[in-house]
Amino acid sequence: MLPAVVKLCCGISYPHLRNVAGLQRTAVAVIGQEITHLQGWRCMQHLIGAPAGFNYTEDKSEARTNVQSKGDRLFYVQQGHKAMRNALRMLEDSEGWRVEIAESNGDVICSKVMPDARKVFRLEAVLDGTVDELYDLLFVRVEEMNLWNPSIQQIKILKQVGPETMVTYEVSAETAGNLIGQRDFLSVRHSCKQESRVYLGGVAIQLESFPPQAGFVRAEDGPTCIIIQALDKDTRKSRFTWLLNMDVKGWLPTSIVNQALPRAQLDFTRHLRRRLAVSATLG
């Protein structure tokens, strides 16, 4: 319905728009972008102001036994939405991206220096897996990710805040050749699933109940977002776009960090491909 109304409005206003100039034209462009956002957010709208949508699942582990209040749940969902919105905004701005790595298999990583001087990385790849398969591997069964991805030593859901939002704790592995030591992460992860597209957003959070662990440097992931889109109806392939926006913390030269991060993206994608190949052979 919304896209149809928008198209109708655009049609009616087109002759007038040709006569507007400067700021007005920019304003129209911004409104257009906002509408694009809205379309992406459609599947999340029901959560806002609708506590019934929070299908709170009973937590299993000890860490998950603390009962979450409605306010807590709303807080996590809002953090997840905000992270996704911010990350998508970064991805949508097509200006200023520089190619860092272009692999022979078609994977491309671009980087961009953000206004706060942090470099973010955008990986684009085509994967041999459906949107559903990838959603399952990367979100539903996130706790199994360390089984197929040796860059992750441990990954745990600390709080399940309904089917689309969770708080996770991860520890990266100490890998040969990676000059960055082990890191741990505490993040809100949020998903938004549409028919042929999935958004996975996340951002670091701080919780008194999960303070930084002794012996680890607590890194901050996000605002980050992965977009998985069906390539076309006839194949099982998906387009995978991943914005890596990470503050690894600790005292490390920026040049080392900026080399390690796109490498980590390529490694992750390689392991993900292998995992998809296993599913394909097992059927």
Ligand SMILES: CC(C)CCC[C@@H](C)[C@H]1CC[C@H]2[C@@H]3CC=C4C[C@@H](O)CC[C@]4(C)[C@H]3CC[C@]12C
């Ligand atoms: C370079 C060093 C410091 C870090 C290397 C490990 C990085 C690449 C690992 C550590 C934790 C990982 C994240 C853990 C959880 C999720 C949520 C899931 O839904 C999508 C993947 C995502 C977002 C992972 C992406 C890769 C990740 C960021």
